[in-house]
Every structure is written in C-alpha cells, then in structure tokens.
Amino acid sequence: MNRFIIRLLINALALGIAAQVVPGIAYDGWQSVIIVAFIFGLVNAIIRPILTLLTCPLIVLTLGIFTLVINALMLLLTSSIAEALNIGFRVDGFSAAFFGGLIISIVSFFLSVFVRDDGERRVNA
Template identity: 45%
Template sequence: MKHFLVKTLANAGALGVAVWLLHDITLTGENAGRKALTLILVALLFGLVNFVVKPLVKLLSFPLFILTLGLITLVINALMLLLTSWLAGELDLAFHVDGFWTAVLGGLIVSVVSWALNMALPDDRD
C-alpha cells in the first residue's frame, strides 16, 4: 500500500511540474486545494492508464521498439498522457493536454521527474 501511495505522489508531483513548465498542459480550479485534489485524481488516473493500457501498447508495438531502438517509448508516453487527458475530460477533471508535441515533451518531463521523485521518496520495498 505504501508503494502505491509513493508512486501516486510521485506521479502527482511529476504532472504538477509538467503543468508548471508547459503552458499547453493546463490544470484549472478555484483554489489551490481543489487543484491539488484534481492533480492527485489525475495522477491516479495516469497510474491506472499506465498499468492497464501501456503494457498492451508496448507488446503490440514491440517490432517498433526494435526498429527505433526504443525511441518509440517517447511516442507511447505521449499517447498515455493524451489518453489521460481525454479520460480526465470525460470525468470532468480540469486537466488538459493540448496537442501531440506538447504531450511528447510533457511525457518526457513526467518520466524524468517521476523517476527522480521515486528515487527520493521513501519506499520500504527490498
């Protein structure tokens, strides 16, 4: 349970950094508390998308991994971020990614920041 909480907080932080750095990734809300709650809900949604959809997409695109020497990962991460944005819109969460290239850059930022936060945050897994 602690591992799930740490990953969700890391995703929320990474998504927050992407919102802060890129003006085409937006998070709207009346106040800071509402924005934080929305960010945590979007992080949960992003984690669910990465848990359910991403492995299937990676399996189906395996030949492209070999052909592009793994660079297709950037496109897959962008597509997962766009899917999260679309699902957030369907669930009336105030999170939106505007455009594919913004999603590519946002996916790169989210990946790097999430990795760094997962390294920094405590986790009791051995």
C-alpha cells in the same frame, strides 16, 4: 498501501511540474492533479503494457525512442478520460503530450531514486 500512496504523490508532483513547464498542459488545482495521477497510474498499468507489446518492433527498430511516443499517447488518453469525467486537466495536442510525457518520465525517475522501497532488498556486492 504506503507504496501506492508514494507512487501516487510522485505521479501527481510530476504531472504538476509538467503542467508548469510545458505550455499546453493545464490543471485547475492540486485536487484534480491527484485524481489525474490516479487515472494516469491506471492507464500506465493497464493499457501501456498492451501498447508496448503491440509496438515492440517499432521500439526495437528505433532503439527505444518510440517509448516517448507511447508516453505521449498515455498522457493524451489520461487527458481525454479527465475531460470526459469533467476533471480540470487538459493536454492540448500531441507536442504538448510528447514534451509533458518526457518531463513526467524524468521527474518520476529522479523522485523514485530518492524514495527508498522497504519491500525491496538490496544486495551489496
């Protein structure tokens, strides 16, 4: 449960930073960002693997660059769900979603590096 909360906070912080940096991404408050981070986590856990499997030839053909398009689509889907649920979060267009997905990936990666996972054993070679 602790790991889930940490991942949720990392996603929320990454979404908040993306909204501050990328024009076209907006939120109404940190409460909405935390709810959207939960939705974003669900979308990435359920739909992203299916989409990645279906687009595997494109991912291989583009040497992995197509995953940036998948990130943008996941952010657009999250924004659509948030708007349908009347949560104060929106992404205006594919270009905002593309750059927002890029920022979210970078911020999440760097924050995850600094968070130690207690369940994972590290082997020193």
